[in-house]
Amino acid sequence: MLNTKYQDGKTDLGFLQGNFLLSQLDFADGNTQKGSLSVAIGLRVIQSLQLNQGKKMDLAEGLEADARNRITWAYFMLDRAYNGSRNYSLCLSDNHFTLPFPSMRGQNENAMCGSLQKRSMSQGHEADQGILACLIQLYSLWGKATEWVFEPLATSCLPPWQSGSAIAILESEWMQFETQFADAHRYMNVDFKRRAREDPDSRPYLSTWLCVQFLFHSIQCLIHHPFVTMIKLRHMSENLSATFLQKSFESSLLHSRWIARFVKEMADGDIRLRDPFFGYLAAIAATIQLEHTGNRNPQIALLVNNEYRVLVEYITELASQWESMYALVTRINELASRRQNHGSLFYNQEGFSGALSSMPTPSNLPRMSPEDESLMWDILDITSSPVNRKPGVSDITVQGSPEASRTNRTFTRASSKHANREPTGNPILDSQTSQTINETSEWSFGNQGHHSHTFATSVPDIPDWMIFGDFMSEHL
Incomplete structure (x- = not known):
């Protein structure tokens, strides 16, 4: 027809x-x-x-x-x-x-005055053009981010830490959006979990709000993904900025943890984003978390592995409805099983970026095998052809890295105490707080072989709130 x-x-x-x-x-x-x-x-x-x-x-x-x-x-x-x-x-x-x-339906008509070319310069409560306007602006930024990630490598492009580089422009636009994000839609003011449970009429708004949050954090996950950083930098001919590498590492970890946090909050509020696009965003965050499941600090490895599993279980749930999500889960599991074939893609994961005898160069960046690189591209590229097979309910298992599996066996009590609740996902075109992580302080560090040294010397040089704190910065 x-x-x-x-x-x-x-x-x-x-x-x-x-x-x-x-x-x-x-x-x-x-x-x-x-x-x-x-x-x-x-x-x-x-x-x-x-x-x-x-x-x-x-x-x-x-x-x-x-x-x-x-x-x-x-x-x-x-x-x-x-x-x-x-x-x-x-x-x-x-x-x-x-x-x-x-x-949004029933919203004041003044919310329609803005456009991509003419955005409000107001801030706070005066900046509100509606949650759909926020979503459209983030899709605009997402389109620019994916174009940058997938464009052919240019030998003459500026290093990412220089003013005027593609990633610097993306970062600037992302932060400019953040400054004009209306107070009414910010995480602390929305009270997502309570409203989802007690106010059914707010669900269309909350579903769109979730889409906004997923995209906002996923933009940072994508442009600072360790694999993307490796690909973009390894063809350069000059020294690399260790500070940029460290900040990129921290940003990818922070924002991928926010994606896991929202997946858990969707389960608590019984609101489901069933659109496979958001499963794809969860997959990007999961591959970042996978990099940390082998951390030499067992406390951090267990915590991150739990969040990794939350993300993969969410994609697994979507796989019962969408074949493309089954393909995605299969690839993530394969990447997890192959992880012993390459070292961490993160630069200087367990040390201070300034304590270097020499500046990093493209030649000493971590490398992946061609097979692993191809697999990672297939995960990051949403248009990759799916596996030609329909999933069964008991067909998919959530795997972790070999290191993470050993860590989970070592910390059985802690793992059961922080068992993941089954994540859920509800599509909406019109349209945090996770359990307290500080409870991990009860876990024992004794008699763990080479991990028996003190807690202070085993924790990487990452801000405490990024790993253990119940409060996270850089949220909307």
Whole structure:
């Protein structure tokens, strides 16, 4: 029917809505080629109808004008969610979208005054353009981040620590978004878990808010992923900034832990994000956490392994519905089983970055085998072809690294005390606090072989709040 409408030139609102739903289903099923073609057709139709251009809305058009606005932004977000990859590029750049942001239903019309090109410079309570506007802006940043990650390596590009480099610009835009994020939507003010349990009417807002939080932290996870850092730096010809490497390491750990935190809070609030795109974001965070499961400090290794398992169990739950998520879990498990084949990708994981006899260079960055690199790319690239097999309920197990498994056996009591609750995931287009980690101070450090030295000398030079604290900084 859609093909007939397209051939007859009847590309109206109904065609766009139907084509969008089919595109979304194709992507979720792993049929990325068909999904990308459908998105491209939809965006060309939007261009031909000039729906992407900011024009004064005719009030007489009412709900249909609002629907046209929403479907245009829906294509914008779907394009950025799935088309930034090794095989595809974004169909339309941000500057093609000059229409106003949509508002949540029942929201003040003033929330529609902003756009990607004309954003509010207000701050705090005056900056609120609606939670959907926040989500659209983050999808814009996500599209730029994936383009940078998957673009061909340029030998003449600036080092990431220099002003004007691609990653410096991304960081600046990300922090600028943070400064204009309205107080009403900040983590401390939303009270997510209580509202999810006690206020059913708030669930559409909370689901969109969760999408915002996932994207906000995932942008940092992606651009500071240790594998991405290794790939981007190893072809350089000059010394590397040890401070940049250390800050990149800390940022990836911090924000990947936030993703695990929100997965646990979704379980507590019984709100499920079932869109496989958010399973993919959890996979990025999981591969970062996997790097830390072999930490020589058993306390840290156990804690991080628990968070790694929370993330993989969330993807495993999605795998019961989406074949593409089954493929993702399979790849993560394979990466975990192969982890003994390469050292940590993090630079200077257990030492102070300034205590170096010489500056790091591309030649002494950690390396992965070609097979492991290919596997990591398949995990990071959302358009990678899925495994041609449907998962069974008991078909998937959550694996950890060999080091993490040994740590779990050593700390059976602590592991059972902090057993993971089954994570859950509920799609919404319209639309923390994890258990106290300080309880780990009860664990014993005695008689652990080469780990029997004091706690102070065994903990890496990472801020305490990053690993053990119940309060985390850099949250929205």
